[in-house]
Amino acid sequence: MDIQLKRGLLDVCVLASIKNEDSYGYKIIKDMKPYLELSESTLYTILKRLEAANMLTVRSIEHEGRLRKYYHITDEGLNRIREFKYDWEEILAIHQFITREDSENE
Amino acid sequence: MDIQLKRGLLDVCVLASIKNEDSYGYKIIKDMKPYLELSESTLYTILKRLEAANMLTVRSIEHEGRLRKYYHITDEGLNRIREFKYDWEEILAIHQFITREDSENE
DNA sequence: GTGTGATACATCGTAGCACGAAGTATATCA
């Protein structure tokens, strides 16, 4: 998928992938992969951005000798997902504009 | 609408707005306005990019003392719109991923 | 015990892109 097209979806997708259950970087990438592929460097940038925006919180947990950073969504993060629904209405309208055929034009 | 979300839609939207009928900058902005607002500087950047990518051709026409640059879509431009339909399938899947509720998770 | 691949996170530089600001120029209407 085109990079530009991904941009607006990425943040919300990451939030959606931790919405139901706290998760960590490596797992988020795997969960999103069927829908939207992203590199590690991209994800960690996004996670930092979302943390700075108070949309998620982090806690480090030792797991089998390795460190894992678990991300937890905040109320603001949940709001961001809710607000996406309004964006989605606009996207649907844009989609119609793009795919419309010329029948009755001015 | 969020800038990031617009990015992937803009190019295709501009192509769609000249698909049925040649058009010029100022008119394109007005036609798109109900769906997607964009500034003049943005549009003219996009038009140049699409021209460089052979997705449209330009011809200047004098209209009431002012110059107008009419843009005409090429076959490659039409292809770009057709290909968007595949992207759209992916977007729909992503939308489902984002809005899904936790009922049966792994 | 040594190599390979998976897991896990981090940093840096780059390039694409949308935008605001500012500019040029003409026509219309108050």
Next chain:
DNA sequence: TGATATACTTCGTGCTACGATGTATCACAC
């Protein structure tokens, strides 16, 4: 005479996704 609409252009800025590279542990094979 000045405001508003039309019409196109250029410049600088800031955001962001990505590849490249690095660090470190664990499991498994050979």
